[in-house]
Amino acid sequence: MFSNKRFAMPAVLALFVLLSAVLGACSSKSGGEASSSPSPSAASPSQQSQEPASPEKKDPVTLEISWWGGDTRHAALQEAFKLFQQKYDWITVKPTFSGFDGYADKLTVQLSTDNAPDVFMFSRALTQQFGQSDVLLNYYEHKELIPALAELDPIMQSPYYKFGDKLIGMPTGITSTVLVYNKKVFEEAQVPVPTDDETWLSLGEKWSKVHQANPKVFGDSGWFYMPEAYPLIMKQLGAELIDGASNPPKASMHPDQAKTVWTWTEKLWEENAIPRDSSDTIGFDAGNLASSLSAASVIPSTVAMTEDPLGFATLPKTFDGSGTKISMPPVPTSLWGIDARTKHKEEALLLVNFLLTDKDAIKTLKVETGVPAVAESLEYLSTEVFGGTGVESEMLDVVKRSQQGADEYWLPAQPLGAPDANAAFQTAFEKYLFKQVDIDGFLAEAEKTMNEKLQEAAK
Amino acid sequence: MRSSSFRSAAATVALYVVLSLLSLLFVFPLYWLVVSSFKPLSAIFRIPFEWWPVDWTFKHYKDGWRFMGSVTFARVYLNTAYVTIVSVVATVFTSTLVAFGFARLRFLGKNVLFVALLATMMLPTQVTLVPTFLIFDYLNLIDTYAALYIGAFFGGGAFYIFLIRQFIMGLPFDLDESARLDGASTFRIYWSIILPLCSPVLITIVILSFTWTYNDFFTPLIFLSSIEKFTVPVAINTFLDEAGTGKVGVAIAMTTLSVVPLLAVFFAAQRRFMQGIATTGLKG
Amino acid sequence: MGKTWKRHLEGYLFIGPWFIGFLVFMLIPAGWSLYLAFTDFSFLKPPVWTGTENVRKMLDSDVFWKSLRITSVYALLSVPLHLGTALLAAMALNVKIRGIGFYRTVFYLPAFVSSSIGVAIMWKMIFSDSGVVNALLTGIGLDRVKFFNSPDNALYTLVGINAWVLGTAMLIFLAGLQQIPRELYESAKVDGAGAVRRFRSITLPLLTPVILFNLILGIINAMQVFTNGFVITRGGPAQSTYFYVLYLYEEAFKFFRMGYASLLAWVLFLIVLLLTLLTLRSSSAWVFYETEMKGGKR
Incomplete structure (x- = not known):
């Protein structure tokens, strides 16, 4: 039947499809890494008062992180990850994100099937649901690796952050x-x-x-x-x-x-x-x-x-x-959770801490994930980055005032x-x-x- | 003679008028999208509705095309084209094969399996999501293009199979029988006789599977993680933050843009409708 | 005996692609969800068997009956409306006049964009108190109508919107009309049959396989209506558009009661299956497959 011209087109298409299918199935996760080579940004070596001691081992590690948001948040976070990778050069961050619709459903399915990213953003409305299982890492068990926790602990005594005695979410930022x-x-x-x-x-x-x-x-x-x-x-x-x-x-x-x-x-x-x-x-x-x-x-x-x-x-x-x-006290805009089953707990905690405290990260993130929760970061943002002007300043200001x-x-x-x-x-x-x-x-x-x-x- | 041609001319004019009026109804949403895509964000929701933009902007298109910078919308279109074309071709081949089986062949359990076929459309997908995800994971299909088009290789879905089956059952058995008498194999009957007579429904399948695969939001959302693999609906969604805030203008602009290939495919495909099917040649 | 064995094998070879996919991608997940229907499953912990607890809860629940009622009303209204308008449109667009391709494309347009985000916003704006529809109504002297912001009207508004997406059904009817051999019409005309007679004796009977298709699909889709109820009305106002699948979705993903949601899914499945089987059973009375004509002149 292939001698007939009429079948030439379908046959070619079929061949194309078969080849593509094979290729498509082979391009699994490993093929699609968003390899962002750290670009030399003008970041001055930042003095970190809250930097934990770097872990001893330096085997290369890839961290997966997911979040939802709009395109400005996506850009800001990816920029922040570049800085992170510069600082902790054995860690590669593989980001994935989506808009708001469907994000939580997908995350739930991923957590349910042990396919979740190492670090993920989640909504404060879900803390209690997530907390009922052991799927989220309890930050209290790793205090030494996440110094920011000590300062933030007083504001995290609420069902938005904790389930029972477990602390399962660190704020991506706060809001009122x-x-x-x-x-x-x-x-x-x-x-x-x-x-x-x-x-x-x-x-x-x-x-x-x-x-x-x-x-x-x-x-x-x-x-x-x-x-x-x-x-x-x-x-x-x-x-x-x-x-x-x-x-x-x-x-x-x-x-x-x-x-x-x-x-x-x-x-x-x-x-x-x-x-x-x-x-x-x-x-x-x-x-x-x-x-x-x-x-x-x-x-x-x-x-x-x-x-x-x-x-x-x-x-x-x-x-x-x-x-x-x-x-009402400020509440978390959203939370960073860590999958308790992750093989890279230390790196994950490093990343969360970095996002909360590193000055260059704060400068990049600005208010994309909320008002900085750590007081020093908020001060820094308010005075040195925004200089007291602009809508972001007003946002920081009104959040401050709502706590007074x-x-x-x-x-x-x-x-x-x-x-x-x-x-x-x-x-x-x-x-x-x-x-x-x-x-x-x-x-x-x-x-x-x-x-x-x-x-x-x-x- | 004159009166009948006058009547048919009047009927034609009447038809044009009715169609044109109704067209306004159907065109309006696209019009809303196109016009809004050129308005600055603050103008899109203004009351009363601005039928023509007071201020024009191309910003939404520029921002949308740029997408993530490293991954532009061109890449997104490429991904979508790839997945869609593979899906459409695979669907046409496999669905006709299966439909022929259900329409023409007799085998044990056929009626039960046909009901099972229909039944696959009756269970809401929300409840099969977790096990499906696990199966895909086991087969290493998570975050691959294959996850998106693999269904097309297995018939493409009950919808298409059922549809073609209905059409094939509308074709007279005499065709098969005379071919059989000439010594044709079953596959030969399927390929050379029945399939060509299905061209209207095949065109329909092409249009529908193209549109649905292209517009599918849920499957790529759940199964893809790598940003450079995103398809059009998922990419558009990344501009939208909670509850409709975010870059609504960009979403509208890119949605408008994304309709263009669909329109082209539809218009080209439906032209073949005009040709209709070859006459049911009972000769030979 | 060998001949029949070969016939069965041949049948299975043809349906093979679907059959394999069915076993792997359908049967296993479906079986799993059937098991879940009798458990308490919150996604993040292993399921806990609870027997008929979910059934009791479902039958006691006001919302279950309410959402079933709302969905049934929706289906009862939207299926005939949707099919009727699609058939009319297909017939009007089957005419061979110049520019018909343009009109066909226009009529199909809604199907392209219906799933996009902009459309939900657009509907809300069109049907708002000072939107386009009310502007038209007041323009011809009528009172304003509350559409999506009235528990009495929201459901009917959604039914109306559904008719607007007639593109797919219309396309299928078009294909069906195209498949009717022209010679039938020609010989009928020669025999002196008028347009109405031709429609009743040729078009309608030969369209019945396709009508059956659109009817069954219409029922299946209407009973599972979700998207517009989710993006436009969120089940409101006052739960007046709280469709069954929306209820299911919230139970699963908002309240993390996946076990109960699975039961809801299976109940819906059974209902839709029953309706479909009834329709199929009735089809032997009114559906005409040419396959069944044995010999004879047409």
């Missing part, structure tokens, strides 16, 4: 939830911009006034969706949603305080000062947002999306000006089952939001379903 506002909108409405001394009531008033001046603008797009803001407000009114200390952990909706908050919210919804169920692309980029509760770490990308000047303030520390001033001025720093309890409980709250809340139930129905259902989830997890 802050208030981002559009200066131009406030100016045009002739309303004073939010300050660090706002209360929730006074903030709400400002939203109302801005909206009255310009009906197209809203105060915020839905602050109560964040798992951290609503519990904070309740705490400021003296009520804790989840009592993590009791056994099993218990959820209480505290109807009196809750109604204070929701009555206030209803009023704002009525005035349209904040949108109830509007879908108009609410964002700074759409030009119809006056302010937003936002993680400080996304400030640079938020600024890039709009042409209007943005300003930053800390979250209100009280609801109406009375009572204890309560703020409060009487108490508090994080909501996150016992086992907290993700399910939070999701249950969300479901009940949406019924209330879309007027499928009234406030009492919402609070009753939220309390019931949250407790169901907490009890189930405690079994």
Whole structure:
């Protein structure tokens, strides 16, 4: 049949395909190394006060590391790895990264099948899930190889970093939830911009006034969706949603305080000062947002999306000006985890430490993975790299300010089952939001379903 | 005579009008993408929608093409072309082979296996991900191009096999029988008689497998790690940070760019539709 | 006896590529996930057998029934809509007029971009309160409609969007129409059959194998709807678009309950299998394979 011309084309294609298949299967991992020859950068030999003693053995080692992010983060990290490889010349870093979508799913599958990179970035929402197994390395067992740990330990006593007694995540950077506002909108409405001394009531008033001046603008797009803001407000009114200390952990909706908050919210919804169920692309980029509760770490990308000047303030520390001033401590933007099964524990720890403390690394990374967690690095970045100007400086500044001025720093309890409980709250809340139930129905259902989830997890 | 040609002319005009109106509906998303790709990021989400960019920028395309610097989008296109072409060719060959078996041959367990074939489309892939990953790992396929096109060598998937099977079953048995009487082997019947008569569905398979392999995000995401092996959807995704922040403009621009080869392939392939199939020559 | 043995072998040789792949890449993972369905598996620790615990939990769960209901409604509405519009489009585009290739490409366009990130953003914007659709509605004097931000309307909006991606089904119908020999139409015309008669007696019957295909695929895909519910509505608002596979996905990857998710997958599998078998069973009544015509003049 090959004599017939009609078959020449398919035959050639088939041959091509077969050859390619064989070649493709042969180009396995070893063939695809991203070999980045360390380029002589203008890095001055940096004085490291926190440098551990180099390990004795010098057999060549390849470290795999993965993270998610946008392209600026990818570039910054790869630059930082070049510096690392210059300094520790027996280590080659093989990076891989992706956008946000699908990253966590892939990481979970990789960890599950013992195929994970040696070092990987993971979300603070997953710490508790990961902690329930032995798959992540416990940093406490290797303190001597990661000097940064000693300084950071006090801020890492939270479920974002630890599971039980194990420390399984080192921060890639820290962040706080802050208030981002559009200066131009406030100016045009002739309303004073939010300050660090706002209360929730006074903030709400400002939203109302801005909206009255310009009906197209809203105060915020839905602050109560964040798992951290609503519990904070309740705490400021003296009520804790989840009592993590009791056994099993218990959820209480505290109807009196809750109604204070929701009555206030209803009023704002009525005035349209904040949108109830509007879908108009609410964002700074759409030009119809006056302010937003936002993680400080996304400030640079938020600024890039709009042409209007943005300003930053800390979250209100009280609801109406009375009572204890309560703020939340900074949380990790994301975490570096190390696979406990890695054959290169020392090198992995060296890398994490390097990213946290090395001055040249900090200079390269800037705020791409969050605000530097180590105080000295933050100082260095703030004064010598940014020189106090630019949006990154403002970001560092507002994170610093969010750690000042409060009487108490508090994080909501996150016992086992907290993700399910939070999701249950969300479901009940949406019924209330879309007027499928009234406030009492919402609070009753939220309390019931949250407790169901907490009890189930405690079994 | 005159009235019928007038009627058919009027019908044709009416058809053009209806098609053109509907086309607006179908073109709109591409239009949105193209137009947005030239707007600065701050303008993309502006309300009301800007039908024509007020400010123009090529920055998204430049940033997108540059990709990682050491690995440009040209490389990404090359990777995608490679994987896609191998997949398409392998799929066409193997799926027709298998479909012929199901459509024309009789063998033990055929009906059960046919249901099994359909059943492979019914189990959500989320739950077979971990064992599949392990199998691929065992076969040393992780982080290889082969992981992406290996499925194509095993029939390409139930969709194509089922589709071709339906088509083959629409062809009269007489063809096979007369060929058989002439002494043709089964393979000969498959290759020389049935296959050529399947050209409409083969064109369809080419278009569909090309589009789906090209646009496949999940498989390369899970199985590839080396950046220089990334395909188009995965590469575009690396520009996007959490919840839609990041370089949305670049993602839109590169998506727009990535549609061009798809359009070309589709347009070229569907032209062959016009020729239709050779008449079901019962002669000889 | 030797002859039949050869016939079986020949059959298996032809389906061989698929069969081998099925055994290695399908059967093993499927079997594994069936086992997982009766365990507690959190990815990072070995699975723990829990017997029928997951089944009890599933039957007690409100969300299970709710998501099943939402998915069924979606399938019931979107399958006929999607198929009907695809068939109409294919017929309109089967005409041999100039520029038809252009129109075919345009109608297929959505299928190129439907999986891209930009499209999800675009839908949200188009259907937002001051988006294009509402602008049109108010332009002709109607009230604004809340689409994705209303629990009552979000699901139907998704059904509508699904019809827009008719490209694939349309293409398959086109191929099916192309395969109908022209001579049948010609001899029918000579016999004096009108357009409607030709459609009913020639087109429709000969299209039935393809209609069956699109129907079964439509059911399978509709029951497993996920992407738009994930990227556009995230299952909301108020869980009104909380599709079954979305529920499955969250149980697996958000709450790390892979054992339970595996059970959910198998339950869906059984449901879809049942629906498919019913459809196949019914097909002997209305699907016409030319293969079955024995002799006789057409």
